[in-house]
Amino acid sequence: MSLISVLFLGIAVLLSAVAALGLYYFPRKKKSVKHWKYFSVLRFFTVLVGLILLINPKFEQNQVRIEKPNLVVVSDNSKSVRFLKGEKQTKRFLQELLQDQEIKEAFNVKSFTFDEELHFSRTPEFSGNASDPGKALKQLARLYPESNSPLILITDGNATQGTAPVYAASKYQSEIFPVVVGDTTQHADVYIDLLNVNPYAFLDQRFPVEIFVNYQGDASIQSKLLIKKGTRVVHETKLSFSADKQGEQVEIMLPAKRIGKHKYTASITPINQEKNIQNNQRDFYIEVVDQQSKVLILSSFLHPDLGALKKSINSNKQRQAHIKVIDELKQEDLGEYTNFVLYQPNQKFKWVFDYLDKTQKNYVMIGGTKTDYNFLNGIQSSFRKELKINQNEEFQAQLNENFSLYQPSKINFLDYPPLSDQFGEISNLGKGQALLQQNINGVATQQPVVYFVDSGQRRIGLVFGENLWQWRVKSFADLANFEAFDLFINDIIQFLGDNNRGERLKVDMKTVFNQGEPIRMQAQYVDKNYREDAQATINLRVVKQEDESIKNYSLNYVDGNYVTNLGALTPGSYTFTAQVEGENGLQTGDFVVTAFDIEEQFNHAQVSELNKIGDTLYYSEDFLSLKTKLLQTDVYKPVQRTLTKKVELIEFKWLLALWVLLLSLEWFLRKYNGLT
Structure with a gap:
């Protein structure tokens, strides 16, 4: 208590005494009061209490309290623990730890x-479809930054997502005690580690x-890699491995013969006494499309621009350009x-x-010195x-900086040769933008x-100037290739070939999921x-083809897109229909969920990886x-702190x-004794 407070309290005592004596002692008429x-x-x-x-x-x-350190216990909830027979080991260890009285008295157990995520839970269910221990350790490092919060990590060490846990463990300030569960015996195993394939292929190509x-493993073994389409083997490669040769990269070219999803x-083929054959097989899907669009370059005379345009368009393997003279073209040929x-x-x-x-149909018109503009x-x-x-x-030519229909090629057109056209003024342009x-x-x-003229339902490209072939030559002179000019031409063809402008609802999703x-x-x-419409209600209907079961979803508007998570669906083929409530337009599509389960690709717990995390x-x-x-460990002893x-x-x-x-008492006694 401060000196000023003591002084004020002394004054309060004096004032209280003066108030009491002044009221009951000094006035003579009060002396006769009984019990004065x-x-x-x-x-x-x-008066004293009031003052x-x-x-x-x-x-x-002073408050004395005992602070116990935190003991962070994190268990692996992924399916790989169950697959490697580590379920009972985990539960038994957790039961011993969480019910131990000495541990409870010494630590605050968390x-x-x-x-794939960190969960506040005491009991694992071993149902996770992926495992990301690195992410969990990073989050726990933020939750418990102090140096006296030891962490017990109970896992099989198999990470299927994120960074390696050894890097995340180095960020945790306290000691980590890894506890390995599951089968630790390293069995001989041959498996597909990675499969890369483009989900799309063009018809009649490979x-x-x-x-x-x-x-x-250590023994020398022989095996085979088989590629099957249904029950038919379409490719076979012999493989051999040994202690010195632990992997092989196989590159295969397969033919795309029919349109559709395949x-x-x-x-x-399994080796002798191979325990885990789940990782010996992997499905993949290819959608064969006939999207090598045919481009007609039509003219009434020959010009170097025609060859330059054809070569540029053909540089994109999805397109095939044909030069035709108008006198040789038949009307029925246009449908091709x-x-x-x-x-x-x-x-x-x-x-x-x-x-x-x-x-x-969309088209691009190229004008020049021989164009009949009166006809046009x-x-x-x-x-x-x-x-x-x-x-x-x-x-x-120079680039219009305000062009926004698509991202144009970064070419300094002012350095390119000039184009030629008939002298005149261009007017009455349709709604659109100049590139x-x-x-x-x-x-x-x-x-x-x-x-570009863009009416919303149709697009037309207008190019005023001939001698584009000189631009292609200039591109090669600058860069030793034609890529810049070819990309410029193909961007124009691509933009004019996009006939989905009228579709107000567009759905984007992968076609194959594991x-x-x-x-x-x-x-x-x-x-x-x-x-952009952020107020629409979009409903999604998903049907599994194998059993015709139906699931319904709603899409939520988030940051400019409507999104939804369908969760983890069972393997099979699915079709979907997305429709805006109150509108006639809809989008349909399909996707496939393969039977590949990444949590079943391991045949033992990763002891070597867990050894890198802790000292023991x-x-x-x-x-x-x-x-x-x-x-x-003294660092983890409870600490007595005085606050x-x-x-x-x-x-x-x-x-x-x-x-x-x-x-209240004074007021009552005064009234009782007849005092005012």
Whole structure:
């Protein structure tokens, strides 16, 4: 208590005495009052207690408490523990640990489990579809940053996600005691470690499959890698392994003969006494598509631009360009093509424009010095070009920085040779954007060189200028390849070939998932004006083809996308239908869940990996050794701490109650004795 508080308390005693004597002793008429001495004492304490509460002095109060260190216990909840027969070992060890009285008295025991996430749970269920001990250790390092919170990690050491646990363990401030569970015997095993394949292939082409096969063992063995389509073997490779050769990379080319989704099975023939054959087989799916679109380059005369365009378009293996002269083309041939390049059209192109307008096909028109612009002004409405004088002009191109229809190639077009076209003014352009604009003698103009008309249902590309072949030559001169120019041309073809503009609901998801893998779907939805709509209700219906079972989901709007998690579905083939509530449009698709379970690919606990985490590796039967280590380590002893706390007198509620009681008692006695 401070000196000022003591001084104030002394003054309070004097004031209380003055108040009591002044009321009951000095006035003579009060002397005759019976029991005036008792009234004086009562008034003294009433005033004193009130003044003390008003002064509110502070006192120092010492609190002694025992602080026990935390003992963090985290158990592996993944299915691999059960697969390796470590379920009973884990439960027995946990029961001994959590029920031990000495451990309870020495530590605050905190229990967790982990699979792909960390969970606040005391009892593992061994149902996790993946294991990420590194992530769990990082989270626990943030929860318990102090250096006296030892951690017991009960696991088989098999991580199927995230970083290696040994790196995350180094971030934990206290000691980690790894406890290994499951079968630790290293059995001879041959298995498929990794399979790489592109999920799409083009019809009548060959697609690559890359398979990494590993071997654990010391003996020399022989095996076979088989690729099956149904029951038919489509490929076979002989394999040999030994103590010196523990792996082999196999690259295979398979033919894509039929359109559609096809299931293949890669398998390794088991070796003698192989315990785990679950990891000898893996399914993969290939969707064969006939998307090598045919592009028609149509002209009425030959020009170097035609060859340059064909080579650029053919550089994309998904496209095949054909050059045709208008006089040799038949109308029935147009149905073979998905993309159209009309090079310097004239009146002979009338029936082609009629066909494209009738079918609402997209196309790109390239104008130049031989283009009949008067004909084009009358046959189409995407632009007008009025020829003021019979003269040609040259100009360079520069990128329109405000172009936003797609990400254009990063080319400095001002360094490229000039293009040629007839002199005139371009006007009445349809709704769209310019990709390139004219630059004449270093002065930028608003006249377009490349322009896209986008009505929402149809796209038309307009290129004003010939001698594009010189741009391709310039690209090679600068970079020793044609890639920059070829990408520029193929971006135009790609943009004009996208006929999904009218689809307001678009669904994005993988087509193949492994068993136990979370299945996530993402969708985008725009309103009738093609603006993002965050208020829609999108429902999803998923049907398993094998048994026609149905599951329904709702998609939630998150950061510009509608998303949902279908959870872990059982292996099989599924179809889905996504529909916006109150709208007619819908999206359908399919996907496959394979029987591959990553948690069943191990044949023993990873003792060597767990040895790197702690100084000593413990087994499930070593509870007493671990207990002794924990109880005898001085760092983990309970600590007695004294906490000095300043307490205000007003916090003592009984003192306030005493003051009220004194006031009430005085008032009652005065009334009882007839005093006012």
